[in-house]
Structures are given as structure tokens and as C-alpha cells.
Amino acid sequence: MDFNTLISFIGATIGAGFFLLYGYAFQIAGSSIIYSIIIAFLVFLVSAIVFLRIFFKEGKRNLSFLEKRIKFPYQWIILFAEASWLSLCVLAVGYIGNHFLGFSVMNMAIFALFLIILVNFLKKAISLERLMVTLIILSSFLVLLYYIPTPELIVPEFSYAIFPTIPLLFILFVGFERLIFLIPFSGKKEMQRGTLSTIFIAFIFYIVMLFVFPNPQPNVYFISDYFPYPFNIFIIIPVTMIFLASANSSIEISVDMIKELAKKKNLPEFFNTRKEYSEVLLIFVAFIVLILNKGLLIMAYLTNIAYICFFLLVSLYAFLEKDFDKKLPLLSILLLSITLFFIPSDVILLFVLILPLMIFSGDIIKALV
Numbered sequence: 001m002d003f004n005t006l007i008s009f010i011g012a013t014i015g016a017g018f019f020l021l022y023g024y025a026f027q028i029a030g031s032s033i034i035y036s037i038i039i040a041f042l043v044f045l046v047s048a049i050v051f052l053r054i055f056f057k058e059g060k061r062n063l064s065f066l067e068k069r070i071k072f073p074y075q076w077i078i079l080f081a082e083a084s085w086l087s088l089c090v091l092a093v094g095y096i097g098n099h100f101l102g103f104s105v106m107n108m109a110i111f112a113l114f115l116i117i118l119v120n121f122l123k124k125a126i127s128l129e130r131l132m133v134t135l136i137i138l139s140s141f142l143v144l145l146y147y148i149p150t151p152e153l154i155v156p157e158f159s160y161a162i163f164p165t166i167p168l169l170f171i172l173f174v175g176f177e178r179l180i181f182l183i184p185f186s187g188k189k190e191m192q193r194g195t196l197s198t199i200f201i202a203f204i205f206y207i208v209m210l211f212v213f214p215n216p217q218p219n220v221y222f223i224s225d226y227f228p229y230p231f232n233i234f235i236i237i238p239v240t241m242i243f244l245a246s247a248n249s250s251i252e253i254s255v256d257m258i259k260e261l262a263k264k265k266n267l268p269e270f271f272n273t274r275k276e277y278s279e280v281l282l283i284f285v286a287f288i289v290l291i292l293n294k295g296l297l298i299m300a301y302l303t304n305i306a307y308i309c310f311f312l313l314v315s316l317y318a319f320l321e322k323d324f325d326k327k328l329p330l331l332s333i334l335l336l337s338i339t340l341f342f343i344p345s346d347v348i349l350l351f352v353l354i355l356p357l358m359i360f361s362g363d364i365i366k367a368l369v
Contacts, residue, residue: 013175013202016089016246018209019223019239021172023216024297025165031156034210036165037172041203043335044173047311048199050332052192054318073266074313075257076359081306082250082257083282085171087290088299089247090116092220095296096240099221100233109290113283116248120279135238135245163342168297170304170339172206173199175249220296254282266359285358301347302354305340312336 026033087109094109101108176195216222223239224232258278262271271278289299312333319329340348 013173013198014205015175015249016092016243017169017172017174018206019242020088020092020220020296021168021300022209022213023218023220023222024300025168026216027218028168029159029162029165031214032159032162033165033169034156034207035158036162036169037203037206037210039162040166040169040339041173041199043166043339044170044311045196045199046328046332046335047315048173048176048195050315050318050329051311052195053328054314054321054324056192072313073261073264073359074310075260075266076355077306077310077313079254079257079261079282079285080355080358081303081310082254083285083289084299084303084306086113086116086247086250086254086282086286088296088303089243089250090286091290091296091299092243093240095219096221096236096243099219100224100236106290110287112244112247113287113290115244116251117279117283119244119248120251135241138238164344167304167308167339167343168300170308171300173202174307251279251282255279258282298347298350301343302351305343305348305351306355308336308340312340 022033025036029036090109090112091105093112094103094105094107097103097108097111098105176198213223213226217225220243221236221239224236226232227235255278258267258271258281261267262269267281271281315329315332315336318324319326319333
């Protein structure tokens with residue numbers, strides 16, 4: 001795998017998730033959060049291996065084969081996840097703007113959404129993705145230059161408080177599945193090696209960050225608490241750009257999902273012919289989610305539920321395939337189901353209510369047009 005492709009995978013995986021959720025998860029689990037990350041990594045790794053095996057078995061550049069056995073429009077789940085993630089990232093920018101500039105959280109979030117629209121209109125999305133990877137490397141270097149951690153080899157005490165944080169941190173490893181539809185590969189081994197390497201790199205990165213930021217506050221700008229003014233500004237600006245780039249990364253895969261839904265007649269045909277219409281629909285959905293937001297933590301759980309359900313569908317498909325080894329898909333289904341069990345019941349209920357409403361809205365749009 002060439003360097004640019006590997007960098008793209010790393011950028012799709014190591015992004016805003018750590019800055020969004022680490023502080024909140026730490027307040028729940030304390031120093032035991034290291035166990036949460038390890039377990040979330042193992043759950044995702046099993047699911048990713050199942051995903052890669054079934055993907056290459058079918059040999060298609062999309063997941064339409066899922067519908068052979070799973071009679072559910074999986075595209076809506078991905079669209080829900082990406083729209084939630086988009087609104088989550090711009091909301092994080094809103095919190096940063098409120099903290100440092102005193103602006104309204106919602107106004108700043110809507111402004112961030114407008115910036116993403118502008119970036120796509122100017123066709124600078126790829127440049128923004130590359131900038132995100134550069135800023136991750138640069139900000140990490142600056143942090144380590146200013147604050148070199150002195151890790152103590154102390155095994156944290158295990159706490160049952162980690163379990164609600166496992167589904168919250170699942171999203172730290174999500175990302176590679178966005179790129180396998182978009183980047184051309186020379187072969188099966190190249191992509192498998194690249195994706196699995198990225199997941200391991202992400203895992204190591206997060207473990208190192210636990211030592212760099214040992215006691216974060218429950219906010220999206222916790223990183224600024226470790227540095228004096230004005231140095232914290234030079235750190236938080238790259239973090240803000242990472243949020244924007246990560247939000248923007250949701251658009252490309254969402255456009256593909258909207259096109260698939262249009263081909264299946266779940267949405268009007270013109271969504272398949274004009275990319276701009278698909279982008280407008282996604283931005284509109286993200287805007288609605290943003291307006292109806294119930295807080296960053298609940299929105300994060302909603303996003304994670306959607307991603308977990310998607311990998312659960314893939315694992316279920318692999319399990320139902322006759323000539324596919326049953327053990328790994330069964331393990332993946334078991335681990336993902338247990339992970340869902342630790343999500344607060346009110347958030348699961350919210351997801352169960354919103355997803356059908358989202359699917360129904362597609363029928364309304366089709367009827368109106």
C-alpha cells in the first residue's frame with residue numbers, strides 16, 4: 001500500500017472521535033478507560049475482519065449484496081450514522097466557539113455547517129481531508145514537544161463503570177469502511193493489510209494519548225486545559241479543523257448511500273443524477289438532527305448505535321452465508337450485541353423512533369416530488 005493511501009486510511013480513522021468523546025468517557029470510567037479502549041478495539045477488530053472477508057468474497061465495490069439475505073435498507077442506517085456524525089462534529093465546533101469566543105453554541109455550529117457546504121461547493125473536500133491528516137500529525141508533534149509524558153507503569157484498577165463507555169468509544173476505530181468504496185486498490189491483500197494496520201495504529205495512538213492527557217475534563221476542548229494561553233489557541237485551532245474535516249468526510253459516503261436509495265426507488269430518481277441534490281439532503285438531515293439535539297453525549301451514543309447496527313448486519317449476513325465460516329461472524333454478533341446492551345435504554349428508544357421516521361421521510365419526499 002502506498003503512503004498516500006495509508007495516510008488516507010489513518011485520516012479516516014484517527015480523527016475527531018478522540019477529542020469528542022475521551023473527556024466524557026473518562027468522567028464515567030476514570031483511569032479504567034484503558035480497558036474500555038482495549039475492549040472496544042477487540043470488538044471492532046473482530047467485526048472489521050468479518051467485514052473484509054465477506055466484502056472480498058462478494059467482490060463488489062458496494063454492499064448491495066447485503067440485501068440478498070438481510071431484507072432491510074442498510075443505506076438508511078449508514079445515512080443516519082453519517083448525518084449524526086456530521087451534526088456531532090459541527091456541534092463540537094459550536095462548543096469550542098462558545099468557550100473561546102463567547103458565541104452561541106448553535107449559531108457557531110450552523111456557521112460550521114455552512115463552511116462545510118462552501119468547501120464542497122468549491123470542490124476542496126479532498127484538500128480538507130489531507131489538511132486534517134497534516135494537522136493531526138502537527139498538533140501531536142506540538143503536544144509532545146511541549147508536554148512529554150512520563151508514563152507510570154501502573155495497571156489501573158478494573159471498574160465496572162467501563163461498560164457504558166465501550167459503545168461510546170467504538171467510533172474511535174470506525175472509518176476504514178468509508179474509503180474502501182472510494183479508493184482503487186491493486187489487490188485484496190493490499191486493502192486488508194492497510195485497513196488492519198490502520199486499526200492497530202489507531203489503537204496505539206489512543207493508548208499513548210491516555211498518558212499524554214491523563215485527567216481530561218468532560219468537554220470537546222479538554223486539550224486546551226493542559227496548556228497556558230496563548231499556546232492553547234495554537235492547539236485548539238488544528239483540533240477545530242479536524243472536527244470540520246471529519247464532518248466533511250461523512251458527505252462522500254452519504255452521497256453514495258443516497259444514490260443507492262434513489263436506484264432502489266426509495267428516493268426520487270434525481271438524487272442519483274445530481275450529486276448536489278444528495279449533498280443538500282444530507283446537510284438538511286444533519287441540520288434537523290442538530291436543531292433537535294439532546295446534548296453531545298446522547299448524539300454520540302446515537303451515532304455509535306447506527307455504526308454498531310451496521311456491522312451487526314454485515315456479521316449476520318456472513319453468518320447466514322452457507323459457504324462462510326460461522327465462528328467469527330457468530331463471535332462478532334455476540335460481541336456487538338453485548339456492546340449494544342450497555343447503551344442507555346432511552347438512547348436506544350430514541351434511535352428506534354428516529355430511524356423509521358427517517359425512512360418514512362424518504363417516502364414523503366418521493367410523494368411530494
